[in-house]
Amino acid sequence: MRHTAFTVLAALLCMAQAAPPPSLPQAAQPSPQQVYGPLFEAVQREKVFPDGKSFVDAVPRGDPATILDRYRQEKPQGPALRSFVLKYFDVPGEQVADSQSLRGHIKALWPHLTRPALDPPSGSSALALPAPYVVPGGRFREIYYWDSYFTMLGLKADGQQALIDSMLVDFESLIDRYGFIPNGTRTYYLGRSQPPFLASMVDLASNPDDPRHLKALRAEHDFWMRGADGLAKGAADRRVVRMPDGALLNRYWDDRPGPRDESWAEDVATAGQSSRPAADMYRHLRAGAESGWDFSSRWLDDPKRLSTIRTTDIVPVDLNSLLWALERSIARRCAGAGEVACARRFESLAAARGRAIGRWLWQSREGRYADWDMQARKPTVIVSAATLFPLFVGLADRRQADAVARLTQGQLLGQGGLRTTRIASRQQWDSPNGWAPLQWVAVEGLARTGHTVLAKDIAKRWIGTVDAAYRETGKILEKYDVEARKPGGGGEYALQDGFGWTNGVTSALLDRWPDLDPG
Numbered sequence: 203m204r205h206t207a208f209t210v211l212a213a214l215l216c217m218a219q220a221a222p223p224p225s226l227p228q229a230a231q232p233s234p235q236q237v238y239g240p241l242f243e244a245v246q247r248e249k250v251f252p253d254g255k256s257f258v259d260a261v262p263r264g265d266p267a268t269i270l271d272r273y274r275q276e277k278p279q280g281p282a283l284r285s286f287v288l289k290y291f292d293v294p295g296e297q298v299a300d301s302q303s304l305r306g307h308i309k310a311l312w313p314h315l316t317r318p319a320l321d322p323p324s325g326s327s328a329l330a331l332p333a334p335y336v337v338p339g340g341r342f343r344e345i346y347y348w349d350s351y352f353t354m355l356g357l358k359a360d361g362q363q364a365l366i367d368s369m370l371v372d373f374e375s376l377i378d379r380y381g382f383i384p385n386g387t388r389t390y391y392l393g394r395s396q397p398p399f400l401a402s403m404v405d406l407a408s409n410p411d412d413p414r415h416l417k418a419l420r421a422e423h424d425f426w427m428r429g430a431d432g433l434a435k436g437a438a439d440r441r442v443v444r445m446p447d448g449a450l451l452n453r454y455w456d457d458r459p460g461p462r463d464e465s466w467a468e469d470v471a472t473a474g475q476s477s478r479p480a481a482d483m484y485r486h487l488r489a490g491a492e493s494g495w496d497f498s499s500r501w502l503d504d505p506k507r508l509s510t511i512r513t514t515d516i517v518p519v520d521l522n523s524l525l526w527a528l529e530r531s532i533a534r535r536c537a538g539a540g541e542v543a544c545a546r547r548f549e550s551l552a553a554a555r556g557r558a559i560g561r562w563l564w565q566s567r568e569g570r571y572a573d574w575d576m577q578a579r580k581p582t583v584i585v586s587a588a589t590l591f592p593l594f595v596g597l598a599d600r601r602q603a604d605a606v607a608r609l610t611q612g613q614l615l616g617q618g619g620l621r622t623t624r625i626a627s628r629q630q631w632d633s634p635n636g637w638a639p640l641q642w643v644a645v646e647g648l649a650r651t652g653h654t655v656l657a658k659d660i661a662k663r664w665i666g667t668v669d670a671a672y673r674e675t676g677k678i679l680e681k682y683d684v685e686a687r688k689p690g691g692g693g694e695y696a697l698q699d700g701f702g703w704t705n706g707v708t709s710a711l712l713d714r715w716p717d718l719d720p721g
Contacts, residue, residue: 234258237266241273250284251293260291281688285670303721304669305712308678308705309360315339315702316365320387327463329387332375333368339700340680344387345372348494349703351399352639354406356706359713366406373400374418382425385492393458394492398422398524401531416535423528423548426452436576443517443576449558451517451574452525456488468694475509489513493521494639497693498623498631500573500584505627516582517574519563523591526555530595556597564592569605571598585613586623587640593647603651610644611656616684618667620644620660630693636664636684638707645711661711662718668708669720678704 234257235242244250245257262269269290278286288296302310315336322328328344335345336353350373354366376383383400385391400422404415429439430450437444441455461469461484473483490496490513500518503510529552536544565572565581571589572581589606592598598606614621619636626633641664648657667687672678677699681690689697712719 234260238270238273241270244279244283245287248280248283250287251296256293256296257287257291260287260293263290263292281670281674281686285674288674303719304665304672305709305719307672308356308709311678311700311705312336312357312360312362312365315700315705317345327389329376329384329389331372331387333371334365335369335372336365336702337700338680338698338702340698341695342386342698342700342702345369346386346702347373347383347396348399348639351403352642352703353706354403355642356709358406359709363408366403367408370403370407370415373403374414377418377421382422388464390463394454394456394488395425396492397494397521398426398528401524401528404531411535411538413539416532416539419528419532419535420544423525423532426525426528438514438576445517445558445562445574446579447558447561449554449561451522451555451558451562453515453517453576454489454492454513454521456485456492458488460484462488462491465694472509472511475507483509483511486511486513493518495622495631497629498586499625499627499629500582500586500588500623500631502627502629505625505629505632508629512577515575515577517562517576518588519559519571519573520588520591522555522559522563523595523597526552526559526597527595529555559592559597564602566605568609570609571602571606584623584625585609587614587620587644589614590640590644590647593651594643595647596650598647598651600651603647603653607648607651607653607656610648614644615656615660615663617663618682618684618687619664621684628692630681630690632692634683634685635681635690635692636667637681638664638704642707642710658715658718661715665708665711665718665720668704675699678708680704 242257246254251257273286276286287293317335317337319333320328320331322330331345336350336357337343338346338349350369354369357365373383380392382395385394385396401419404410404419407415426441428441430442433439433442433444435444435448436446438453440457441452443451443453445451459481461473469484469487472487473480476483486501490501490511493513497508497511499505501511501513501516502508503512529548533545533548533552536548562574563571563581570585571592573584573588575582590610593603593606613624616634616636620641621633622635622637622640623632641660645657645661667682667684668678670687671682671689675689678701679689680698680701682688683690691697
């Protein structure tokens with residue numbers, strides 16, 4: 203057997219030696235470095251992929267010469283270079299978007315984010331809801347208050363009116379049971395609300411004049427104004443602040459003490475980094491969560507240290523703008539229902555709040571609206587996207603709107619959309635992040651005050667950022683880095699996808715300006 207195997211092996215070797223070698227002309231089989239030249243060097247030099255083998259194993263989706271010509275024309279760099287490569291190559295191990303358009307993808311997501319009416323089992327932290335609703339996505343498995351307005355904008359644009367009305371049933375059910383709309387539908391959120399957008403939601407209803415809506419709006423106003431009676435000048439009680447001239451404005455708060463259930467370890471650690479009483483720290487952290495801007499340099503003495511937070515010392519311009527809009531909405535609906543005394547009362551409340559915002563929060567020399575620091579008795583120095591809320595609700599006059607537009611153009615406009623602030627604090631509601639709700643507030647506010655060109659420019663930049671990340675990852679995200687036009691970062695948790703309010707705002711912007719649709 204050994205002799206036979208040896209004979210066969212020897213014969214095979216002889217045949218191999220006698221056969222001519224296969225033709226391997228070097229010019230016909232160039233390497234990726236030779237084929238793609240400057241594109242290859244840029245990808246490897248910038249380390250677009252962690253493993254240098256990724257690009258050299260990639261398969262082009264078209265003619266290599268044509269791809270190289272397009273590279274030379276576009277000259278992409280940074281994130282744009284990665285997007286270019288993923289557009290024209292199938293790269294091993296890299297997820298890419300499917301063939302759906304951005305708008306088509308969003309429409310396809312709504313069923314995946316929709317949940318049926320909820321009757322939670324005993325022991326669950328979830329709150330019951332009588333009608334279907336839409337969740338943000340990712341770790342956010344419940345309905346959230348202010349998120350939902352921006353989600354509804356997209357539902358409206360995409361013909362999902364029944365879901366808008368259904369979610370309003372849920373929110374009004376929460377008000378009936380708890381007296382307010384909690385941050386989210388969990389028992390651990392029952393100490394706080396979020397920015398009050400209910401009046402804006404009602405404007406999207408199929409029947410905005412339904413008496414149930416007016417009842418809910420009045421109850422929400424009562425919630426935010428608890429503690430106002432008998433409040434002395436310069437004092438604060440819960441969410442109400444009596445300014446030095448006696449005017450009433452509001453702040454963020456949380457009625458429950460202690461660290462947040464959902465961020466217990468983080469809050470305990472933050473409190474341990476401060477010399478202030480832990481109870482005070484927890485209140486500031488909880489109030490920051492009610493603001494929706496959790497967390498931001500708006501609430502910090504030192505933007506680099508979360509332990510310097512003091513949210514309840516700040517009178518915020520966004521909250522007071524929304525409450526002015528709530529009072530105006532109630533007055534208008536009361537007038538429509540023939541409730542004259544109610545209409546007069548809330549017109550008076552709105553007028554007083556408008557004057558107070560003008561006196562304490564408008565900074566004419568800087569051309570911006572600012573938050574007010576109750577302890578320092580002066581406006582804060584943080585320039586933020588919150589300055590656009592008075593334009594969004596229709597409170598700002600032409601002079602103020604023009605000044606805010608100039609400031610927005612000069613200080614808040616990033617390459618990929620509206621900046622949240624100019625402070626790079628590593629908190630998620632600061633630079634370089636941009637957020638869908640703030641893009642909408644800015645676009646709507648600027649457009650309604652005659653600054654349509656700037657409004658559309660912000661929309662175009664934002665849509666480009668969302669689309670670029672979608673093409674690269676196949677996902678729509680909670681927040682984005684508007685400086686580098688890539689997925690955002692910072693904060694207490696990993697970046698989430700889904701994502702309710704980004705879907706909503708993007709659809710609403712594309713519905714307003716179809717020519718911005720990237721296809």
